[in-house]
Amino acid sequence: xxxVVSQDEWLAARKAFxxxxxxxxxxxxxxxAKLRALPWVKVERDYTFDSEAGAKSLSDxxxxxSQLAVYHFMFGPDWExxxxxxxxxxxxxxxxxxxxxxxxxxxxxxxRGPLDKLLAYRTRMGWQFPWVSSAGSSFxxxxxxxFDEEDRSEGEVTYNYARTPFPGNEAxxxxxxxxxxxxxxxxxxxxxxxxxxxxxxxxRYLDVAPDGRNEGDLGFPMAWVRRHDSYEADG
Numbered sequence: 001x002x003x004v005v006s007q008d009e010w011l012a013a014r015k016a017f018x019x020x021x022x023x024x025x026x027x028x029x030x031x032x033a034k035l036r037a038l039p040w041v042k043v044e045r046d047y048t049f050d051s052e053a054g055a056k057s058l059s060d061x062x063x064x065x066s067q068l069a070v071y072h073f074m075f076g077p078d079w080e081x082x083x084x085x086x087x088x089x090x091x092x093x094x095x096x097x098x099x100x101x102x103x104x105x106x107x108x109x110x111x112r113g114p115l116d117k118l119l120a121y122r123t124r125m126g127w128q129f130p131w132v133s134s135a136g137s138s139f140x141x142x143x144x145x146x147f148d149e150e151d152r153s154e155g156e157v158t159y160n161y162a163r164t165p166f167p168g169n170e171a172x173x174x175x176x177x178x179x180x181x182x183x184x185x186x187x188x189x190x191x192x193x194x195x196x197x198x199x200x201x202x203x204r205y206l207d208v209a210p211d212g213r214n215e216g217d218l219g220f221p222m223a224w225v226r227r228h229d230s231y232e233a234d235g
Contacts, residue, residue, distance in 0.1 A: 002210075040178065040186040047139045049132035050115045056132060058139075062179050063130075067105040072145040072173040075111035075118060077135060082111070082121050084225045086172055091228055092201050093129040110134050112146055112170070125228070143190060145173045160192040172196055 005013070047058045062068045073090065074083035082090075090109065097107050108130040111118055115133040122131055140146035147157045147169050157166045175190040197203055206213045215221045 035189060038189060040188050043177070043185045043187055045138070045142065047134070047137050049110065049134055049137070049139070051130070051132045052115075052119065058177070059179065059183060059185055061106065061108050061130070061132070062177075062185075063106045065101065065104045065106045066179050068177040068179070069100070069105055069107045070175045070177065071107070071109045072140065072143065072171070072175065073109040073111045073131070074145075074168075074170040074172050075113035075121070076146075076168075076170045077112050077114065079113055080117070081227070082113075082118075082125075083170070083172065084227050084230075085222045087125060087227045088202060088222075088225050089172075089196065089200055090125070090127060090129070092199075094127060097129055106130075108132060110139065112140050140170075143173065143175055144192070145171045147171070160195070174199065 043058060049056045049058070049061065058068075061070070071086075071090070071093070073086045075081075075086075093107060093109070100107050109118075110132055112135050113133060114135060118131045118133055122128075134140050141148070141151075144158055144160075147159075147166065151157050152166075152169075155165060156163045157171075158164075159166055159171050171192065173190055173192040174196060176188045178186045178188050180186070203213065213221070215224065218224060
């Protein structure tokens with residue numbers, strides 16, 4: 001249990017810590033500015049996605065805007081449900097999309113699973129965001145979020161910019177793209193692994209809660225996560 005002190009002592013400690021918080025936020029602003037200054041790569045390959053409106057290109061996914069955020073949702077070709085951790089993150093997509101659109105950003109989820117399964121799961125979860133299938137294209141492999149047997153032949157895959165052991169064939173990620181006035185598309189940024197923490201609103205609350213994330217005794221950090229319709233069923 002933490003120390004229990006008077007209101008005056010608490011206020012003094014809180015104000016001292018506030019200085020560190022402000023320094024952290026300023027450093028985060030600086031880091032984000034460096035992120036936005038990173039070089040871009042032109043997307044040369046033509047990708048085709050299966051959508052509710054038929055086949056779409058990567059350019060089509062921008063929906064008339066100049067910026068695109070693609071969430072690489074873990075839902076493999078033979079899966080019946082989406083990844084619980086990806087589902088936790090996706091619970092915030094619909095509310096965010098409205099505000100992102102006002103800032104010229106489209107948000108879409110992409111998975112290798114067949115479209116009918118993706119849409120059935122989306123209905124189950126009560127979501128409305130665009131979700132397309134990359135089945136039949138190299139999109140997931142090119143952006144290092146899906147791995148075949150050749151990728152895994154040496155017991156490691158290239159994920160999060162390094163060779164690392166990985167327990168499955170699908171991994172999460174977020175990729176950002178920019179389209180210029182000529183219609184050319186550029187890959188500007190991708191984040192994987194714990195880099196996705198910043199997009200999990202639940203963690204922002206847990207990080208300031210008295211017990212924090214409280215994941216130290218779990219088999220892996222997100223072992224507690226369930227799909228939002230499964231908590232009660234799991235007891």
